[in-house]
Amino acid sequence: MDLKWRIGSVTITSVTESETPTSPRFLFGGLDKAGVLARAEKARWLRPHFVSQDGYLLQKIQCLIIDTGDHRIAVDTCIGNDKARHNELWNHLQGPFLEDMTKAGYPPDSITHVVCTHLHVDHVGWNTRLVDGAWVPTFPHARYLFVDTEYEHWRSAPGLFGTEDVFGDSVAPIVEAGLAEMVAIDHELSDSVRFQPTTGHTPGHISVVVESDGARAIITGDMVHSPLQIADPDLCSSFDTDSEAARATRRAVFPGWADGETMVIGTHFGSPTGGTMHPDGDGYRLQV
Template sequence: MLSWTIGQVKITSIVESETPTSPRFMFADVDKNGVIERAAKAPWLLPHFVNDQGYLLQKIQCLVIETGERRIAVDTCIGNDKERSNELWSHLQGPFLDDMAAAGYPPESITHVVCTHLHVDHVGWNTRLVDGAWVPTFPNARYLFVETEHEHWKTTESLFEGDDVFGDSVAPISEAGLADLVEADHRVCDEVSFQPTPGHTPGHISVVIESDGDRAIITGDMTHNPLQIADPDLSTMFDTDSDAARSTRRAVFPGWADGTTLVIGTHFGSPTAGTMHPDGDGYRLQV
């Protein structure tokens, strides 16, 4: 179980799944040969983030930020029992909550839940199925949703046809009185704040952790795989606005690539985090 220390703050990864992924799942114009070609130009991508067969090495995880007074769960994965059109994600029966508890974070200890955006693999454990109803998984937490993001998905069909993601994983939080709609530059506490990184979705945010002069960034899906660090212009098929997503990466990466900020990729394969450095027309992630 990976964890990092940023000053007085601890960040722990709770992994729901970690599997090689075909690049065609994510990129319209990059196949396995294309991944191999890109890795030849950016060999630092191997072996952690892509493999020599051209697969992306990805994970779905929740990152728990512990500041002392607060335990903040960032992105809650896919969840159990959810009806999903992707058969690999439908009606899961995984040990995620047991794994959280084993790491020292039982659900009742979480004080805040943050979703970088409201796609299916970032909100699933917001709720769990109890006696046929979806109830908040973290009953003592305030769930922080960026208002722009919340209102977009409240009136927009899910990313995958037939998935009632908002209905089973977001709306029950408001119905339980646990939702707070906030701005995209919201500050949770002295150590944790949001950085607006729109494009992948309208209200997408990354999470900034700062303590004792150290800094970390949780990317969310403004970059799915370090291929997009090597080539910030590479966007995925799941972006609401691909041009805006490219512009966001070009705008924020220079500030992240200071050689000291720890960049934690929400979907990056293990070791998941490193420091960014300029590299030609893009960047590299040093682990």
């Protein structure tokens, strides 16, 4: 499904690489499908969009393209094609993502900036593509903005899964090509686009704030993987670098997002992916 949001004079367009039911055990080690269904009984808004009848999480992997008129900013670049990955669903993909971007009105050479909310495998993949056996920048006219603390962390840390070299095939070639720019965690990209620090999931994790003509949207990144964590901000993902910090970040940040007006766009939330947040018991609900 093509999704597009208008935030004042800015548009945000989703280009989806994959949309699949996901086992809750993959994201939340201790939580099984029965546990998900029990949570969906209490937070009924989770169904049907975000939790399936049999307790799977309805998730997607997508790139969100912010178009300000002056800038075309690709936020998070998914898994990518041709990459050797430990996860068999992601290994040596051959998907039509770049064609889909072009069909959506954003051919790769029209992108002016690439922003990665963090440097995990499913957020950096299309930074590069394979040409004649070498990884080259997919977006040759873009500046790729990396948060300095995030870059430094992953430069020296092993990948999440096994021996796959995410940094080597999807981040380092950008630096070598001279397209990378190291920026602060509270970077302001333009009048209408800025970073909001949301650390914990990774040390330099950001969300992206879009503000135009009195309207506001947030692109969450993975500080919240699933709407289950909107219902229960204390629920932590298996992939957090520091779960306690990630939990504290959700508790600190959500009250500011839950004004009933801000469009909160979940980077991994299944369609319709965005909604307004509202306080609900000890957590929140997403109204789509």
